[in-house]
Amino acid sequence: MAKAVATVCDMVTSYGCGADLCWKGLFSGITAIRPIERFSTQNMQTSNAATIPGLKINKDETLVMQMLNPLLSKISADIPHDTFVILATTNGEIEFLQRYVYGEENSAKESLPDCLLEKIMLIAGTYGKGMVVSSACASSSIAASMAASMVRNKDHDCVLVVGCDCVSEFVTAGFSSLMALDADKAKPFDKNRQGLSLGEAAGYVLIMSEERAFIEKRTVIGEIAGWGMTNDSNHITGPSRDGSGLYRAILKALKSAGVSGKKIGAISAHGTGTVYNDSMEIKAIKKVFCERALPVYSVKGGIGHTLGAAGLLEIIISFRTLDKQVTPPTVNLCNIDEEAFGWVSPYPQPFESSFTLSTNSGFGGVNSALILKR
Amino acid sequence: MIAVTGIGWVNLKEYGCIIGKYKKSHNGFDSLHSCFMDESIFLYPVKSIKRFDIISRTTCYSVALALKDAGISYSHDHKKNIGILGANEEGCLESNINYYKDYIDCGRIKARGNLFIYTLPSTPLAEAAIHFGLSGPLLHMSFKEKRISFLLNFAGKSIIEEEVSATVAVKAEKSNAVSFVLEKKEDLLNTRDLALENVIAAAEKTSFDEMIEALEEFCEDKADLS
Numbered sequence: 117m118a119k120a121v122a123t124v125c126d127m128v129t130s131y132g133c134g135a136d137l138c139w140k141g142l143f144s145g146i147t148a149i150r151p152i153e154r155f156s157t158q159n160m161q162t163s164n165a166a167t168i169p170g171l172k173i174n175k176d177e178t179l180v181m182q183m184l185n186p187l188l189s190k191i192s193a194d195i196p197h198d199t200f201v202i203l204a205t206t207n208g209e210i211e212f213l214q215r216y217v218y219g220e221e222n223s224a225k226e227s228l229p230d231c232l233l234e235k236i237m238l239i240a241g242t243y244g245k246g247m248v249v250s251s252a253c254a255s256s257s258i259a260a261s262m263a264a265s266m267v268r269n270k271d272h273d274c275v276l277v278v279g280c281d282c283v284s285e286f287v288t289a290g291f292s293s294l295m296a297l298d299a300d301k302a303k304p305f306d307k308n309r310q311g312l313s314l315g316e317a318a319g320y321v322l323i324m325s326e327e328r329a330f331i332e333k334r335t336v337i338g339e340i341a342g343w344g345m346t347n348d349s350n351h352i353t354g355p356s357r358d359g360s361g362l363y364r365a366i367l368k369a370l371k372s373a374g375v376s377g378k379k380i381g382a383i384s385a386h387g388t389g390t391v392y393n394d395s396m397e398i399k400a401i402k403k404v405f406c407e408r409a410l411p412v413y414s415v416k417g418g419i420g421h422t423l424g425a426a427g428l429l430e431i432i433i434s435f436r437t438l439d440k441q442v443t444p445p446t447v448n449l450c451n452i453d454e455e456a457f458g459w460v461s462p463y464p465q466p467f468e469s470s471f472t473l474s475t476n477s478g479f480g481g482v483n484s485a486l487i488l489k490r
Numbered sequence: 491m492i493a494v495t496g497i498g499w500v501n502l503k504e505y506g507c508i509i510g511k512y513k514k515s516h517n518g519f520d521s522l523h524s525c526f527m528d529e530s531i532f533l534y535p536v537k538s539i540k541r542f543d544i545i546s547r548t549t550c551y552s553v554a555l556a557l558k559d560a561g562i563s564y565s566h567d568h569k570k571n572i573g574i575l576g577a578n579e580e581g582c583l584e585s586n587i588n589y590y591k592d593y594i595d596c597g598r599i600k601a602r603g604n605l606f607i608y609t610l611p612s613t614p615l616a617e618a619a620i621h622f623g624l625s626g627p628l629l630h631m632s633f634k635e636k637r638i639s640f641l642l643n644f645a646g647k648s649i650i651e652e653e654v655s656a657t658v659a660v661k662a663e664k665s666n667a668v669s670f671v672l673e674k675k676e677d678l679l680n681t682r683d684l685a686l687e688n689v690i691a692a693a694e695k696t697s698f699d700e701m702i703e704a705l706e707e708f709c710e711d712k713a714d715l716s
Binding site: 224225228244245268286291294348349361364479 | 569581583586594598601603611612616619625627628630633640
């Protein structure tokens with residue numbers, strides 16, 4: 117079996133352009149969730165989201181293309197032409213659909229993620245093999261799992277995974293209707309958490325076989341060593357309360373990586389800040405790792421819940437934690453929930469290990485777990 | 491090896507099971523729930539089916555038929571490690587429009603959560619997973635080339651990689667849907683089971699009706715040979 121390694125990656129988040137800025141932002145402990153300026157939030161549950169400064173709605177370029185264009189143009193020369201592209205998104209270029217409903221466009225079809233995939237392949241300069249993956253908020257971690265699986269099984273030896281989503285009226289009104297948003301700012305694993313904060317971001321990871329990376333003299337950032345995917349098959353918007361679905365996904369991922377839970381040094385949790393998600397995650401984690409309290413963190417107090425991009429950004433941050441052997445603080449965490457006490461922290465947590473775990477869950481009960489190795 | 495053990499389909503006029511050679515007419519999708527209850531194709535009522543968008547309905551109908559064709563019983567309370575993968579032409583475009591148009595028409599006061607939940611292409615698969623108790627991997631895929639072979643090949647690989655006992659591959663549109671049950675088998679000695687590569691070859695047709703016809707013919711030919 118071929119090893120799937122990450123060779124190039126980057127992101128743009130509400131902290132700014134580049135993984136460095138996101139890392140520094142998280143370590144500053146200051147949230148990048150801020151007032152929404154691009155549409156009225158008068159009737160919404162919150163007026164805050166982790167928006168990217170300078171990103172504005174305009175007819176020439178959609179919000180996700182404003183994120184993706186500079187990000188991918190910078191590295192297009194490093195992307196081999198035979199790369200298979202996987203796009204993970206929940207809404208893609210949703211402005212086309214919004215404009216269609218306003219009567220400003222003749223068709224909403226350009227909002228389909230397939231059209232966005234075409235544009236991405238054009239910027240990346242690939243031959244045109246690709247697919248879109250949609251699995252709610254676990255979309256990009258599942259896309260990364262699929263990429264790693266393709267490499268491991270030698271279907272492809274180079275796969276570019278791209279994740280993106282923007283803060284739109286479409287999505288904010290929807291989450292607001294479900295009463296899933298924190299009126300102020302998301303506080304993952306906090307006793308007083310009330311919901312999530314939406315965020316926008318784009319990111320990419322180029323995944324290659326170890327062999328090809330070696331031949332092309334690529335710098336290896338880390339390995340996607342194992343993965344597991346499950347479904348709660350329980351409720352359309354809420355997770356299984358006991359975390360049993362995520363628990364099974366973590367066990368599958370450990371088995372796929374061929375490592376025991378004892379090897380895991382830290383955990384990047386989905387940690388949305390909703391009452392039920394955070395509780396079920398801690399239950400699942402405790403069930404796998406028993407009472408061996410590991411450093412657990414969530415980035416969503418800093419950069420919000422970036423939906424289809426979330427898992428991919430968390431992989432990139434996880435590789436950085438493996439490199440530095442320290443987790444970022446969980447931003448906005450003031451009063452640690454009793455269940456999470458001893459696991460999460462508002463401060464950076466050092467660890468010593470070559471493996472971390474990254475988890476994501478989403479609507480429809482989807483769960484994803486990834487084992488990452490330095 | 492990967493075998494196809496059940497194929498269920500539904501269109502605006504008929505529904506059926508390919509391997510079991512079963513076909514019936516119906517009076518429209520609205521009548522199908524009670525019809526499926528009467529025939530024990532649904533073993534218990536689908537909760538909140540009236541709330542479902544149209545693709546969630548066609549997904550549930552075709553998955554029920556495919557599981558029946560495969561002889562797999564199901565229960566929401568006893569979940570099975572079966573995955574569900576889906577693909578279709580336009581994802582959830584129509585549901586996206588319905589949700590956002592409703593929000594705008596209502597003066598942007600409050601969006602409807604019951605419409606918003608269908609603005610993910612994976613939601614119809616999730617509705618089916620909840621009803622049938624399928625707890626394996628769930629995802630919606632969209633390939634550049636809209637060929638069913640990509641979906642079926644991918645579903646086959648997911649069984650080997652994920653070590654799920656079976657995967658249901660669904661191609662659901664608003665006017666028709668087809669679902670395939672894929673299982674790992676030691677051999678194809680059971681004459682009912684079909685080799686995945688043969689099903690892919692038969693299913694690779696441009697129209698839905700042609701595909702169903704080709705699958706039916708393939709099953710007839712296989713029966714004659716055995």
